[in-house]
Amino acid sequence: MITVDTEDPGTKEGVTMSAPRRNTKFLMFMIHVNYAIYGMSSHLQGGAFPFVSKKLGVDPTTWGYLQTTIAIAQLAGCPIFGRFGDLYGSRAAMTLTFVGMMVENLLVVMSFSGGIPLLFISRAPMLFIHPMTAFQMAASDLSDEKSRADALAKLNIVSTAGRILGPTIAGWLVEQYGESFTCLVAASMSGLCVALVWGFIPASTKLVDEETAETSSQKKTSLFDYREILRLLRIPVVAEILGIKMFCSVAFFLLNSMMPIIQMEVFKMSPQEYGYFGTYLGIVYLICFSCVSPLTKRFSDINVMRISEIFVTIGDFGLALSNNYWQAGLAFLPRCFGDGILATMINSGLSKGVSAQDTGGVMGLSLSAGHVPHMITPPIAAYLFETFGYRAIGVSCFAINSAMTVYLLRRKDAPST
Template structure:
């Protein structure tokens, strides 16, 4: 029997792992993540066209996107605490059922006999519980040692890239061949299958017994899911808030650009919808290679602090080049650098932050991390639209360079710890 201090993934298995074992649980986690992301990008590919069919103008469409972002922003930390307290099985199952509800309402909004606009907005409501990615990150964090965690988390990039490519292609192909409601129906069925797999195959908890004991001390009061003080307390732990702020601030300019990307493709690059789809597929392929393969290999040779500084430095260089960008060819040449910075920033900060908190709080911390992207989707349409209308595309490059240059100076003045073990 392994000793009580044996690292997870090297002898000590969480209680209740079930008959599948650690490798199969990890494989199923990656599979469920890829399935959910494929369905999500299928939805993204049809939402603009469905909105046009239903008569939504650009302002109302912006409200629709903001609603989705706000709900995911508010739901992320709460869902993370739910995953910590109730376990991976409950979190995966609830997330898949919420996704099924969203796609069912989305399919219903395509029917001319029903109030389409109302159902379209109602379909955004389950987004508050759609958090498969942070749940998968929690499972991987629980089942990996601190040393192997960055590489394990980076493999989720394969899932994201696969979902981007398959979802974009399937959404357009199915809607053209079978009607705009078809992708939503397929996604509904796929997520029901995901819920069934989660409920029957994912272990009730992937945390070690010691971590569950920290989360719920015997005889102690049951922690509330909506305990904002506990969530804020995590951010105030030593070494957490600076890294979290770097994650938010450094990635925000590129997030603004990506929020406006569809409009930039039409107005600045002059791309047709099919060409935009090819560009998005290229983006997904680069992301698969970079996060799934490159980041994991780099982590074997460089510290997390070095990779974080490298991502911010490349952000600066890409920002300068983006300010001079004038064609789609220039953007394609910039994409590898942009994707490297995004992947390295997300993987490294997630790894550092999960090591800085106790094992019982990894889900909550990853829920906070997952709220960064919805924050960009919430603020991005308004702020990005104002910048684009007033200054054009080059402003995104200038903003990215200026902000990341300041972040780089802060990193050099206050260097991050090179190696830090997670709180036990």
């Protein structure tokens, strides 16, 4: 461990950092560059995967099982991955994620010869793919409490920039060169991220004073120590915010797990139209993340959460009434706006509720809280879609978010206080 004097206003003097001397602004820049490339890479594969599945004869029910497989892998890996980041640092966590993405893309390409079973196997690397945990941990480590929500929002902005370009490029690549080539391009971009991480990201981004560093090194526990996870869950603020996220995620995954099927089967979108729609949603998210900083400066955390949840509820109501993708696009405006802001406020509140040494663990728990519903909802969504039509999914999401809106309106202060 070495002592680093930094002139950045967001850090304290006499900071201990387990890495060579780095400028905080440069670190944030490189984190943003890698996260933007990740956003583009993930949406390249995301744009190709539904069409790979369709060519292999995947029906809505099997698609639901695929989504459940993803949720199980992510749920199993999230808490351990967060602990991995806390113990071994951001560089190791980011490297593990991007190597997992490379393997995942290559397995998708191989599924054309291996069929649906290999398509399921291609979801296994998701056990190690948790870029959001790794990057949010790094951003939380390099920001103070007052600027935490803004730092996380900026991280989402650069990821959304990749999301805007990714679906459009994916749609064009799929139509011109096929799904396999698109996945190979995504794999090569993940390889580029590995090189950038090893070239510019220090072993650890955590900034702590020397006394805290010595104490934490003495208490360093096993990667699989479940008591550390239980310790975080016993913190009242963490438990309540995770509960809010889990409840909201039920509605989110009810719709999102079936959205590719709805777009292809109900709205009859071509690969390029599918890509354009994804780009449109990316632009909406980009706008919403840009609003986080002015909203948090003007309103309290609880009021920002209330406003965002009201927008999500309005969007779900509009989706239940949509007859084509133009109407669905209008309904997604308030839904994406509210969802993006609420997710940022939840992660900000979680990071404020724990010490700097636990940011990776709590971010891993945050994603786990989302993946529990993700594991359960796809078969339910597939049943609703095949039995009652896609409107039933919109109505269900509207009912769930209406209940959460009432809860937040009745609460007097923010969970993070």
